[in-house]
Amino acid sequence: MKILVADDDPTLRSELAELLRADGHDVQIAADGGEALERLGSDPFDVALLDLVMPRATGLEILHRLQVIRPDTSVVMITGHGSVDVAVEAMKGGAADFVVKPFEIEALQRTLAAIADERRAREMLTQPAQGADAVRAVLQDAARRKALLAVLGAEADPPRGSKVLRIDETPDPPNVFTPSQLYQLNNVIEEHVARTERPVVYAADLHALEEVHGRGDLEAWVRHVSGRCEARGGTLVLRGLPQEVVSDLEAGPGPVGSEPGLQGMLESLANPIRRAVVGFIFSSGPVSYSAILKMNFVDSSSKLSFHLQKLQTDRLLAKGESGAYVLTEEGRRAWRVVRALGDERRRPALLFDAG
Secondary structure, three states: OEEEEEOOOHHHHHHHHHHHHHOOOEEEEEOOHHHHHHHHHHOOOOEEEEEOOOOOOOHHHHHHHHHHHOOOOEEEEEEOHHHHHHHHHHHHOOOOEEEEOOOOHHHHHHHHHHHHHHHHHHHHHHOOOOOHHHHHHHHHHHHHOOOEEEEEOOOOOOOOOOEEEEEOOOOOOOOEEOHHHHHHHHHHHHHHHHOOOOOEEEEEOOHHHHHHHHHHHHHHHHHHHHHHHHHOOOEEEEEOOOHHHHHHHHHOOOOOOOOOOHHHHHHHOOOHHHHHHHHHHHHHOOEOHHHHHHOOOOOOHHHHHHHHHHHHHOOOEEEOOOOOEEEOHHHHHHHHHHHHHOOOOOOOOEEEEOO
């Protein structure tokens, strides 16, 4: 990663820079807060290691400035033992973590590894794979799992390994529906989605639906089906739509049925410490503070308290009557989505097959 080390102690600054370079990082240094602001303003960094107390600008002042000019830069505060409370406040203000001087390089390495993990997780959650390869991978995986349903007009060919539903002018039950029988089609799709893990619906040659129901209803239907797929960790793949419809769908409102706030909860779980805590509570049930502390997810009780408070603020965690921490329904839903993602890049709820 590209790291800026800002500290007015020349010995600590140079030694820390050399240690980080030995770990393979691209490291630059700043002798005070003013120089740090200049470097951060002119060049993007993955991480900024900031001494809390520096001439010309404090670490907190730089943090607040970065929230505006470089929100993607992760900030780690360097602080003394007497300033831990201030460092926790810095984390509430957006800092990724803090380290206490004198610190062990292993502790800092763990912090940087966690930040790298979080950046990868955020990329997975916010930048879905796209293109022909992504479509092919989704269809092949779904066919292998028997999770692929193809909804096709008269001229379209089904992908290999799919269950096929035909939309045509004349009904031929049980697998063919006229455009006017859209409610029956929806029932079959709903049944498929409800009983399938990570379901995929492949829809091609939908002009008959548009002719009978109009473009607005077609787009609403697409958003509804993609929302139902997304709620189960799946995907709707579309082929052969007019470009105007594709543009409307890409620019229009999010999928109907997607849960409000879920993306924010997933962003909270991009942090590896919070992800570990939620996973532990998900598998263990109600857990006391001391039991979580014993798991050594973090290197201090103040950091654990911050992350637990953050999970409660994000509505993923709550305290039960006994004082033990429990997952909320939102927390369980977000954790199931994260677990379903596994080590893959996130598959979007809606893909357009141009091939």
